[in-house]
Amino acid sequence: MNKHLRDQLIQRAVDAKKTSYSPYSKFRVGASILTSDGEIFSGCNVENASYGLAICAERNAVFQAAFAGKRKIVAVAVTSDEKAFITPCGACRQVLSEFADGNAEIILVSAAGKTKSVKFKKIFPTPPALEKLKK
Ligand SMILES: [Zn+2]
Numbered sequence: 106m107n108k109h110l111r112d113q114l115i116q117r118a119v120d121a122k123k124t125s126y127s128p129y130s131k132f133r134v135g136a137s138i139l140t141s142d143g144e145i146f147s148g149c150n151v152e153n154a155s156y157g158l159a160i161c162a163e164r165n166a167v168f169q170a171a172f173a174g175k176r177k178i179v180a181v182a183v184t185s186d187e188k189a190f191i192t193p194c195g196a197c198r199q200v201l202s203e204f205a206d207g208n209a210e211i212i213l214v215s216a217a218g219k220t221k222s223v224k225f226k227k228i229f230p231t232p233p234a235l236e237k238l239k240k
Pocket of ligand 1: 161162163164193194195196197198
């Protein structure tokens with residue numbers, strides 16, 4: 106991925122964080138994903154008074170891409186207000202694995218804008234797959 110696209114992906118995650126709806130946890134998260142055709146989709150976390158119904162920023166972004174007909178994710182950026190890097194939760198890793206292979210780049214972005222890239226397979230080495238059932 107070239108630097109311009111990478112910077113754009115990161116910026117979209119940072120922008121998405123600003124729209125976070127997190128009145129209960131006050132934990133704002135923004136995520137963006139790059140699809141194989143070069144489009145970027147982003148999402149924020151959205152909480153609910155019934156806590157379990159909240160959705161993470163990453164899944165929000167993935168579902169928007171899927172709704173737009175995209176089926177291949179090549180990179181993801183995720184950021185929060187934390188000093189440290191945050192990584193996608195288990196549920197988001199599972200959802201990402203539907204559309205991203207192990208070589209997808211996961212860009213972790215700290216609140217200060219520091220970044221760290223990891224391959225998806227490093228944070229989710231053995232995703233359950235139902236390839237035979239896919240049509
Ligand atoms: Zn999550």
